[in-house]
Amino acid sequence: MEAVRIRLEQIHKTFLHRIKGEVTAVKNVSLEVEPGEFLTLLGPSGCGKTTTLRMIAGFERPDRGRIFIGEEDVTDLMANRRNIGFVFQNYALFPHLSVFENVAYGLKVQGKNSADIDREVAKVLELVGLTAYERQFPHQLSGGEQQRVALARAVVIEPRVLLFDEPLSNLDAKLRVYMRGEIRRLQKALAITAVYVTHDQEEAMAISDHIAVMNEGRIVQIGTAEELYLRPEDAFVAQFIGRINALPAKVLTVADGTVTLSLFGRDFRLTAPPDGLAAGRMIQVFIRPEAVTLTRETGGDLLRGIVVERTFLGEKADYLLEMDGGRLSATAYDPLRHGTFAVGETVGVGIESGIIHILKGEEE
Amino acid sequence: MPDAVAALNPSDRLRKTLRDPLLLSILIILWALLALFIVYPLASLLIRTFTDEGKFSLAGVWGILADPMQRQALWNSLLLGTLVGLCGTVLGFLFAYTAVRTNLSKGWAFFLDAAVILPLISPPFTTAIAMIFSFGPRGLITYDLLGLTSVSVYGLPSTLFSETITFFPIAYLTLKAILAGIDPTVEDMAFSLGSSRWRVFRTVTLPLAVPGIANAFLLLFAASLADFATPLILAGNSFPVLPTQAYLQITGMFDLKGGAVLSFVLLVPAFAVFLLQRFWVSRKYYVMITGKAGAKTEIKSVRPWMRHLLLAVCLLISVSILYFYVLLFYASIVKAFGADFTITWKHYHVVFTEGLQAIRDTLIIAGIGMPLGGIYSVVVGYVVCKKDFVSRRTMEIVSMINYSLPGTIVGIAYLLVFNDPPLMLAGTATIIIACYVFRYGPTGIRTTVAILQQIDPSIEEASSSLGANSGTTFRRITLPLILPAFFAGLGVVFIRSMTAISATIFLISINWTLITVRILEKMTELELGVAAAFSILVVLIVFIVIGAISLFLRLFRQPGAPDMANILGG
Numbered sequence: 001m002e003a004v005r006i007r008l009e010q011i012h013k014t015f016l017h018r019i020k021g022e023v024t025a026v027k028n029v030s031l032e033v034e035p036g037e038f039l040t041l042l043g044p045s046g047c048g049k050t051t052t053l054r055m056i057a058g059f060e061r062p063d064r065g066r067i068f069i070g071e072e073d074v075t076d077l078m079a080n081r082r083n084i085g086f087v088f089q090n091y092a093l094f095p096h097l098s099v100f101e102n103v104a105y106g107l108k109v110q111g112k113n114s115a116d117i118d119r120e121v122a123k124v125l126e127l128v129g130l131t132a133y134e135r136q137f138p139h140q141l142s143g144g145e146q147q148r149v150a151l152a153r154a155v156v157i158e159p160r161v162l163l164f165d166e167p168l169s170n171l172d173a174k175l176r177v178y179m180r181g182e183i184r185r186l187q188k189a190l191a192i193t194a195v196y197v198t199h200d201q202e203e204a205m206a207i208s209d210h211i212a213v214m215n216e217g218r219i220v221q222i223g224t225a226e227e228l229y230l231r232p233e234d235a236f237v238a239q240f241i242g243r244i245n246a247l248p249a250k251v252l253t254v255a256d257g258t259v260t261l262s263l264f265g266r267d268f269r270l271t272a273p274p275d276g277l278a279a280g281r282m283i284q285v286f287i288r289p290e291a292v293t294l295t296r297e298t299g300g301d302l303l304r305g306i307v308v309e310r311t312f313l314g315e316k317a318d319y320l321l322e323m324d325g326g327r328l329s330a331t332a333y334d335p336l337r338h339g340t341f342a343v344g345e346t347v348g349v350g351i352e353s354g355i356i357h358i359l360k361g362e363e364e
Numbered sequence: 365m366p367d368a369v370a371a372l373n374p375s376d377r378l379r380k381t382l383r384d385p386l387l388l389s390i391l392i393i394l395w396a397l398l399a400l401f402i403v404y405p406l407a408s409l410l411i412r413t414f415t416d417e418g419k420f421s422l423a424g425v426w427g428i429l430a431d432p433m434q435r436q437a438l439w440n441s442l443l444l445g446t447l448v449g450l451c452g453t454v455l456g457f458l459f460a461y462t463a464v465r466t467n468l469s470k471g472w473a474f475f476l477d478a479a480v481i482l483p484l485i486s487p488p489f490t491t492a493i494a495m496i497f498s499f500g501p502r503g504l505i506t507y508d509l510l511g512l513t514s515v516s517v518y519g520l521p522s523t524l525f526s527e528t529i530t531f532f533p534i535a536y537l538t539l540k541a542i543l544a545g546i547d548p549t550v551e552d553m554a555f556s557l558g559s560s561r562w563r564v565f566r567t568v569t570l571p572l573a574v575p576g577i578a579n580a581f582l583l584l585f586a587a588s589l590a591d592f593a594t595p596l597i598l599a600g601n602s603f604p605v606l607p608t609q610a611y612l613q614i615t616g617m618f619d620l621k622g623g624a625v626l627s628f629v630l631l632v633p634a635f636a637v638f639l640l641q642r643f644w645v646s647r648k649y650y651v652m653i654t655g656k657a658g659a660k661t662e663i664k665s666v667r668p669w670m671r672h673l674l675l676a677v678c679l680l681i682s683v684s685i686l687y688f689y690v691l692l693f694y695a696s697i698v699k700a701f702g703a704d705f706t707i708t709w710k711h712y713h714v715v716f717t718e719g720l721q722a723i724r725d726t727l728i729i730a731g732i733g734m735p736l737g738g739i740y741s742v743v744v745g746y747v748v749c750k751k752d753f754v755s756r757r758t759m760e761i762v763s764m765i766n767y768s769l770p771g772t773i774v775g776i777a778y779l780l781v782f783n784d785p786p787l788m789l790a791g792t793a794t795i796i797i798a799c800y801v802f803r804y805g806p807t808g809i810r811t812t813v814a815i816l817q818q819i820d821p822s823i824e825e826a827s828s829s830l831g832a833n834s835g836t837t838f839r840r841i842t843l844p845l846i847l848p849a850f851f852a853g854l855g856v857v858f859i860r861s862m863t864a865i866s867a868t869i870f871l872i873s874i875n876w877t878l879i880t881v882r883i884l885e886k887m888t889e890l891e892l893g894v895a896a897a898f899s900i901l902v903v904l905i906v907f908i909v910i911g912a913i914s915l916f917l918r919l920f921r922q923p924g925a926p927d928m929a930n931i932l933g934g
């Protein structure tokens with residue numbers, strides 16, 4: 001089947017909460033998922049990811065806005081008419097049906113004959129590696145196996161789109177990494193458009209073509225993992241994708257296309273600053289810990305910092321440094337080769353102006 | 365009842381309801397049934413009470429309240445209800461505490477449970493008959509053992525005793541659930557802080573159990589208030605109570621209006637209990653029972669001698685309950701209890717010849733009511749719990765009304781509206797079946813809701829995402845999962861069809877009669893042996909059916925499915 005496009009146009013959803021009153025879960029979200037694309041909705045708890053996904057599935061109806069699957073406006077279509085595959089966080093397997101019956105369910109509903117059902121179920125179970133499990137019941141399976149049954153059940157009906165709501169959050173860390181590879185492989189093999197919800201940024205970065213970062217009911221930025229990491233558009237994205245230092249800096253001069261800042265008692269010249277900066281104002285700037293270089297020599301151009309905390313993590317070590325005018329987190333990789341620094345040690349801190357981000361959102 | 369569905373805006377809700385034709389038609393049918401069999405009869409009762417020749421009037425109510433005899437009946441009903449509530453709750457607590465806190469062995473626990481369940485599944489009059497056999501003028505204890513001749517078995521004490529024995533199991537089941545929900549480590553904790561055992565009990569256990577105790581009291585109060593059978597036999601002329609007065613008003617004096625007004629007077633305290641339970645007790649309740657049942661600790665809150673004392677008391681009471689039933693059986697196989705103890709089957713002969721029609725009628729009514737009750741409870745429980753539609757709350761409350769009301773009120777209300785065209789249903793089996801279904805279906809409704817609340821809503825969404833419409837989802841997914849509730853619902857309707865009398869005594873006719881009514885007749889004709897034989901027969905049938913249902917429940921064991929015993933608890 002041809003992969004299809006999913007399009008959300010200005011969708012909006014408010015819930016009437018018994019205690020909190022009106023809660024706006026999704027605010028004017030527009031989104032386009034290309035045919036065959038794997039898009040992830042990423043954001044903190046309560047930001048509206050699940051609600052958005054459930055509206056695509058047809059479990060909730062938006063108050064305003066339209067939803068298209070392919071060329072079809074599905075806004076008023078019930079979930080059972082949308083031809084989607086949905087994988088739930090808790091799998092939602094039918095507890096009274098065997099693995100075979102669970103997977104066959106959607107085909108039976110379509111009214112297929114039993115020979116076709118047998119064949120297609122067998123094919124999908126092989127695809128997810130559960131051929132021997134046909135007769136087992138959900139409570140007799142491990143979490144990972146249940147997950148795969150849920151996956152098989154969703155794809156066997158050859159849905160137009162696949163939707164996942166935190167499907168891996170109940171698995172242990174190792175299995176999570178393995179299963180996300182499986183999901184991605186399956187999605188590619190079926191060449192099917194997929195929307196995936198998670199709050200785990202590493203998972204999102206590993207699995208997706210594009211990530212839509214959500215906060216408080218809105219999509220803040222959409223991009224590839226790399227774009228979001230390298231060029232976050234606002235402070236929220238910068239802090240949510242990876243880790244980042246937020247530091248106070250003073251604007252010294254603003255001239256055509258450049259800005260001079262004072263940070264840790266040193267002047268930095270940045271090109272292409274955002275609009276609206278004025279000389280003399282304090283602003284917040286952002287530096288990724290892993291972009292800072294640490295050296296044993298402390299001379300020359302380098303800033304100086306004293307190590308106040310050290311966390312050794314194997315392939316890297318995190319440091320908290322006391323600088324002249326504030327604290328800074330820094331990460332040094334490959335301690336095998338470069339050695340580590342001790343608490344109390346004075347180190348050289350290299351910050352190039354290229355690694356300093358000025359972002360909208362968190363000005364002081 | 366907490367909700368499994370989220371609140372929608374009213375307009376959304378309406379749209380959603382209208383978009384689902386199946387749901388819409390089910391709702392229309394349900395509301396039509398509820399209106400016909402619950403709202404309309406009750407409304408008629410109220411109208412009849414408060415009108416006089418078409419005009420609003422309080423004359424009827426004043427007339428009753430002015431009559432010292434009826435005032436006495438009201439007062440007696442309240443007094444009896446309060447006393448039964450107190451005694452039954454104390455007894456129930458004792459049993460529950462013993463069951464939960466004294467490390468009973470399996471055998472003992474089973475024995476206590478069995479003895480306690482017996483009164484719950486017995487036809488009415490059972491303890492009353494046994495009381496007469498024991499304490500009557502020729503009673504086994506009063507006459508044969510103590511040689512007393514001038515004691516009267518009739519009056520408040522014997523009614524109180526008999527009702528307490530009959531109803532305390534409700535308190536036991538309620539309190540057992542509550543006490544089991546209290547983590548024993550909390551008690552251990554208080555104990556380890558240096559409190560004495562008594563102090564722990566007084567300052568920790570008892571306060572935690574207060575909502576349960578209040579609930580048990582209210583349940584017993586309501587049960588006693590509604591009880592018609594026991595006072596009819598045991599209360600005697602000196603101790604009139606409302607349900608029997610209403611019955612006598614109608615059957616003895618053919619005064620339908622008087623009966624209606626009397627049952628309205630009965631409705632007031634019953635309604636007060638309903639409100640208290642719904643809006644006060646149930647609120648306190650939740651906080652309590654969410655606590656997970658505690659880990660198995662060596663329970664220190666009971667001293668050994670205390671344990672023995674508790675066990676002894678429970679044993680004594682269980683044995684006296686069993687004694688009642690043995691006595692009943694004995695009475696059913698001797699010529700004339702108290703006078704001629706020759707073994708005979710003649711009472712059973714009467715039961716299976718003269719009584720055959722009643723047996724057949726009762727079984728037909730119970731047999732038809734059973735599946736209908738099961739379906740009714742499952743459907744109402746399902747839509748009330750799972751569907752968000754306009755009037756959902758109202759439906760939930762209305763469906764509980766006939767269950768909460770004393771049977772006498774329901775019976776008289778039905779008599780009022782189904783006695784004239786166009787709804788000339790009096791005298792048919794239909795009306796008796798409807799009475800049972802709408803009166804006892806709510807137990808199944810509650811069970812359905814309890815099970816549904818444990819089923820994750822995403823299971824149904826999964827079905828929907830796979831292309832199933834709501835009908836298919838219900839049939840293929842939800843229905844199999846709530847099968848236990850279906851069995852519970854039909855089981856309770858069956859049992860009550862075999863044992864209830866207070867409402868249906870107004871609805872029987874020459875064409876359709878009931879075993880329970882025959883028992884009453886035989887008692888008034890002083891053919892106690894036959895009455896006893898009938899009772900034994902009912903107990904046996906009910907036992908067999910309960911056994912079968914328990915077996916089913918075990919086969920279809922689902923998360924959240926309750927035991928049969930808990931379903932009977934009320």
Ligand SMILES: Nc1ncnc2c1ncn2[C@@H]1O[C@H](COP(=O)(O)OP(=O)(O)OP(=O)(O)O)[C@@H](O)[C@H]1O
Nearest residue numbers: 015017023025044045046047048049050051199370
């Ligand atoms: N059915 C509902 N009724 C009322 N409020 C709701 C409902 N569903 C969601 N909300 C509210 O809408 C907001 C967004 O919820 P949503 O489930 O979409 O968040 P989420 O991003 O999926 O969070 P999480 O990562 O915790 O799953 C929350 O504030 C939530 O409380």
Ligand SMILES: [Mg+2]
Nearest residue numbers: 049050051166
């Ligand atoms: Mg979510």
